[in-house]
Amino acid sequence: MTADVGRVADQLARHPRRGSSGPASRRLARLDAVIGLSFVAPVVIGVVALGLVPFGFVIWYALHDWSPLIGEFTWTGTENFTRLFADAAVWEAFGTTLKFAALLMVLNICLAMALALLLNTKLRGTTTFRTFFFSPVIVSTVAWVLVWNYLVAANGGVNGFLAMIGIQGPNWLRDPAWALVTLVVIQVFKGVGMNMILFLAALQNVPGDLKEAARIDGASPTRVFRSITLPLITPTILLVTMITMIGAMDVFAPIQIMTQGGPGRSTTVISYLLYKTAFEQQDFGYASAIGVALFVVVLVFAALQWGSRKKWVHDEV
Secondary structure, X not given: OHHHHHHHHHHHHHXXXXXXXXXXXXXXXXXXXXXXXXXXXXXXXXXXXXXXXXHHHXXXXXXXXXXXXXXXXXXXXXXXXXXXXXXXXXXXXXHHHHHHHHHXXXXXXXXXXXXXHXXXXXXXXXXXXXXXXXXXXXXXXXXXXXXXXHHOOOOOHHHHHHHHOOOOOOOOOOOOOOHHHHHHHHHHHHHHHHHHHHHHHXXXXXXXXXXXXXXXXXXXHHHHHHHHHHXXXXXXXXXXXXXXXXXXXXXXXHHHHHOOOOOOOOOOOHHHHHHHHHHHOOOHHHHHHHHHHHHHHHHHHHHHHHHOXXXXXXXXX
């Protein structure tokens, strides 16, 4: 026994504990720091080079009157931002953007949750069903939009089907009352598969013994979902809500391909207005100011969602 204790003491003397302050411990700490930094360095470099630096240039351009066609690059200070706050077209575009984002979030999240609950029942054919709804996620956005552009045309497949059952469908993309809703529905079907998979993963991680205990106590399926399942998947609901909101606020491709902001300005969201200002009007300074404003709006909404998590997300303290 004495020999064993002596051997352990000798090993501890030659290999100091991590908490000690010897030279070997400091070298190990430095090595750990270097290894940790080497893992995070590519991400940090990517964020700085592809995110922070370009955004810094956007802010710099927003403080100038920049028209490449005439070679003008003049310092104007906050003039572009002052102009932005007084521009009715910008406020209208922001209103359209918020309407688009709200409709998309409600439809996408509700449909994704319903599909995930259906798939979680483990019925026959769920694998095919899941593949059917997830496949649009991996399809090119341009290809997806082009197909739907044909389907929702005045003489397209959707109106052809409606005519078969005696319904006269509208011109979905040329009617101001339907254009924005049509774009929302197309985007919902494009992205609902990703949210469905996230919800399904969360539902499958809910402990089955908790739900079984509630059923034994006489809880109905609705009560089990409301009192056990829903609170336990709130972290995923937060994630899905934030991702969907950010994606909805910067939608561009469907509008550019299908409506070009029309009819009138009924589908002119802020990202499309930014594009028109920069590349059609060649007013890059003002377009940069619009881009900064869009970033601030998205950041505020994301911060509000993140800040509210302690009130409704399970396990948040």
